[in-house]
Amino acid sequence: MSLRQCLLILFVFFPLSAWAKFFSAPILNDAYQLLDTNPEQARSIAEQYLEQRQISPEQDPNRIHINNDSERTIRTPISTVEAFQIKALANKRLDRNRESIESIKQAIALAKDFDLKSGYLESKLIYSSLWWNLTQDVDETNTILKEISVELDEYNKQIALNQKLYFGLALIHAEVESFQGNNSQAQQYYKQAMSHGSALNDPSSMIYYHISYGKYFLKNKQFDQALTELLSAYWQSIEADRSGQLATTNYLLGQLFFQRQVLDKALEHASQSAEFYGRYNNSEQLSNVLILIAQIHLKQGRFNLALVQYFNALDQEKEKNNVDKLISLRLDIANTYFLLYNYALSEHYLKQANNLNEYVNLPEQKACASLLQAKLYLVNNKTGLAVQQIQQAIKYSKKDNDLRLKLQSQKLLSKTYEKMGQYQLALKAQREYETLNSSIQAVQNEINEDVFRQQKSIIEQSLHYQGLEQQLKENHLQTRKIQKIAGFLLVLLTLISIYAFRQQQVNRFLKKRLHLLLNKYYTHPRSGLRNFRLLTERLPSSLQQSSSNIEQWHLGELINEPLSDRLRFTLFHVPMLQELYFTHGYQEGLSIEKEFGDYLSTVVTLPSRIYHFSDASFLYIEHKSDSTSNAQEMAETVQSWINNFKSKTMTDRTVNIGMVEYPFLPRAYTAINDRELIDILLMATNTACDISTEDSGSQWVHYRAIDNAPAASFASNNIISACKQAINQGLIKVMTSKH
Template sequence: MVVFLWILYMSFRQCLLFIFVFFPLSAWAKFFSAPILNDAYQLLDTKPAQSLRIVNQYLEQRQISPGQNPNQIPINNDSERTIRTPISTVEAFQIKALANKRLNKNREAIEAIKEAISLAKDFQLKSGYLESKLIYAYLWWNLTKDVDETNSILAIIEQELLETGNTIGIHDKLYFGFALIHAEVESEQGNNSKAQKYYKQAMTHGAKLKDPSSLIFYHISYGRHFLKNKQFDQALTELLSAYWQSIEADQSGQLARANFLLGELFFQRKVLDKALEHASQSAEFYGRYNNSEQLSNVLTLIAQIHLKQGRFNLALVQYFNALDQEKEKNNVNKLISLRLDIANTYFLLYNYALSEHYLKQANNLNEYVKLPKQKARAALLQAKLNLINNKPDLAINDIQTAIVYSKKDNDKPLKLQSQKLLSETYEKMGLFEAALKAQREYETLNSSIQAVQNEINEEVFRQQKSIIEQSLHYQGLEAQLKENHLQTLKIQKIAGFLVALLTIISIYAFRKQQVNRFLKKRLHLLLNKYYTHPRSGLRNLRLLTERLPSSLQQSSSNIEQWHLGELINEPLSDRLRFTLFHIPMLQELYLTHGYQEGLSIEKAFGDYLSSVVTSPSRIYHFSDASFLYIEHKSDSTCSVQEMAETVQSWINNFDSNILTDKTVNIGMVEYPFLPRAYTAINDRELIDILLMATNAAQHLSEELSSSQWVNYRAIDNAPAASFASNNIRLACEQAINQGLIKVITSRN
């Protein structure tokens, strides 16, 4: 049964050659200069007769306009509906040739394409000329199978392509079609290495076209090449590529072709359910067009699948449907083949009368044609019927006839089947020697076929080995990819956590910085308030108490280093003069003028003093009515009297209608107080001495009713021991009495 189905397959394989592998125009999406030609081109595969009618009307109803630019595309208006340009004329004849070929009008097809070549040459349409030559080359090959002449035509086309270079816009399209035709010729001759070389060239140019239809057609052609050579794995790869790409590109016609070849592939691999699925999908498309040439082929394939499944009645239905399709086309080869298929199916159904009926019809047609294959099939079936009718002698003659015709057609499977039947027939007749001879011939032929099959199986095994190795490699890569993916996810999580943490830290740091800035600003304000007198705005006694000790200590240290010779220059800027002036009227200001007025005057007075005192001198609000002025003393510094006059001028220059009493009591001392004992008097003791001087000035002012000043100054040789007492005031009084401290006043 397998051999028989293989015979059926070979019977219509040649009929599909043109439909599936016609490259120059079908291998890519072509756009024509006239819209009506686009419509005709789209109907080629489904309704070739209608396509031919459209093209003929276009050529008959319009006149060619040679005066126009040959490459000009006509504008769609009323004035252009009666003429056709040279380029559209060439395209029309190309479509006409294709339509005639699909309608089995081979002579008309050759004449049409020659007319296209002639016109393109006359009008110097290089791309149209080369396209037409490619179509002619394939038509010639398809009709004659003349390898030498076809290669000669292709060689001329190749030379012309080389001469044009890249000067024409469809350079890659032409090379794509050229390579596919060459591949088909080499494939038909069994030159598989050369065929694959041209297929690779076609793929190189097809990839540049960026056209899904071209790549789909390439995969269909390449898959069919592998299918013909029984390289099922490669065929499956290419045909599945065409199948899915057709779905993605919404190419229903190419999808139907891919489905048909996939059905044929699965049929040969005996995967009948998948074969029927793909063949049915293909039939669904072609069933919309009753006159479609491909429909009968699809129906025949479905019938073969049903026959293989043992559903003979369903097979008969499909065979009769295919026969109805072919009756209108008058294709003798297919008509004979289908009648033989029907006769064989009836034979399997034990309906020998109908089997003989359809065999007789096939033989009647066989008398008028030279088709060795069909004659061999008919003779073999006749032999089987003769054996059923117990006519072994006639059966022997028919079998030998089948063997002769199968040799002429070089159909080894059919010859093998004939030899097997011949051996069995001789054995039934008791002619064992003849049966043994026939059996040996059968085994010899079967061995040669098996050797070829083993070679194919060996190649398939090698390919499967390669596929398994790649699969294992891919599995390893997949496992590694999963591991890398997990590592990537882990790293992403860690990175995400770090980014989140960094974001939180950044927000916290920014917030902390803002808070620190706010607190620093607030601290600065608090310090200003803390070290500022609340009424006058001057530095207060708190700041003086905090900073004076360290300042005096540093000053004493610098002067001591100078005396010890550790400093070259005398640190004159470290000698300080302390001036404490007391304004009596400020004490009575709040009592006499009230709190609000007192605050206003005291604040204004504080601002005034701040403006008249220049850096590096400092002034402090010592107590309610007392102010301490500190300046660096040097040789250029004014005398104590001048200092007192300066303070008095400050008071006098203060413009106020309320502070009318300008009396001021001033006490002054210098630091270091003891010239030879720099650290004997500390800051607190120095303030006490200054208060004593200011108090003395106040007593003088009360006596004399005027501003007074008093300056206490220790003599150069004043011993530090005289001041070594817990009561500095008492020690100062004793030193004054002993003459150790000079008292200089404004009165003397």
């Protein structure tokens, strides 16, 4: 098989997409999985997706498609681009090159229209790969890749593009450079692909990389390096359960062992690949694998088995109508029949191949046909006609620069001239054969020299490792003594660590549980704010501490006067919260009350505090020094909180507010305790509610004791009665929203 044939088969075997991709629509994922096994079905799925659904441009172009009943008739722009990508890849595998290029151009145009940067670059990358595999046009492909590189660098400043794009771009660059024979540049691109592929954390991409690199070494006859890469791909495919990539790797390993003349291993890997592709009908890959198996059988001298595989491959190719393959297979069959001495059938299939050769310009196939025709003429002692056919074969092999066919032709020409008795011409042909063979051998020697250098390095490392192994044994005996002591200490330390870790876990669990219990205990179950239980728990101790500080100041134990900054207590009642449950139901009421609680927790900032006092009442406490506002401004602040709460269900924004300050009595700081202070606050709020009943709208009431109000006026078991009496006596000033 010629180098050109090997390259074409490897391109067919190799997927055009350089990475595993996950699509926005599940059905497109299914189509993508069918590309390597049933491209016709993959194309059909993509076309049905495009035909049966309407694009919805008013939606977010990058929105991920959701497969539910409401969206089975629409497709997003991103999924449309992906469908065209799959259609292009499927058409390429079906040898519909024009349709493939048209589909990927549609994907590029659509992605550009909707400003889908990632989809646009992916489509252009696929287009460059399709164009390269179709035309082998180095200049045009490099132009496309350069445009992609510029756009990739530009877009990367705006969006976080995936490493997969850089990975695919580097691999296509490597293939182009390899085709031109620029091996150093190709290997640089493979190194770039390796760095990007490692960052992907995607087994499929790394398998693809090893396959591509192994294919590169195989093309350059660097069999040891190719074996290393392909074996890496082989085992990674098994570990990642990538059956499609495993089949591709098996085929390439079969090619490698076939070229190295390790025929049993070549047949083993080729058979494994054929077993996978044999499950699918009309598979392009299956045809190539069958041809490889036939070539292996031919080398082993099992001509009948080779014929069976050639005919199976011919059946696969007849439906595809691939002229190149049909000619090559008929020539292989004719050559096999020739080796079986069945010259009639050999000439029959050669004639079929020549009939097809008249309509195409395939120098390699024409050279093979001429060479086989010459052999048939020699069997019939038609040496003159044989010489003409051999010279035709030499002409075609020079045109295609096929050294293998040229070498065979010169050798056969020398024997033919010798048979004709023209020894001078036979000697001339023999010398040309030896010159050509020596040049080929020189290349092979150079390859063998590189292999020998690598083997020398491996042997030196092996000898070095043997010395290290002996030294390791000696060190191992010495460390055994330490290991016994260390083992006991390690077990003891492990037990202590386990016990300590267990205790730590138990303590952490208990602390977490205690925190949760305290949080639930001191949190209102509906609004999520601090509850009245926390207020009654903390307020007495706080006021008691304040009273103690006042006494110390009076006794001269403190330099600065405490409580020079008063506290303002504001209790506001929102009637609408009670009516929510009756008008909107329990579930809706819970939801609104929780939203209201979350809202209040955002508007109140430290060191101020807010508590959920009762069902519809909230207590707000702040340092009066933090706010120089008077009572009316405070009431307006609370009203603004209620007004700014965004809720369509809270139609009534009425709020009743009661306000007092602590210390309540300026000259008697300790006369009013926490419970009495709350009673005064409730009395003020109740008064505001009564005013609101008479006059609709929000109301507020502020109680403030005069500076000379005596503590004796409040020395009563009923603080509410005492306050009412103090109000009548003028000891407490009452400010309301009405006066």
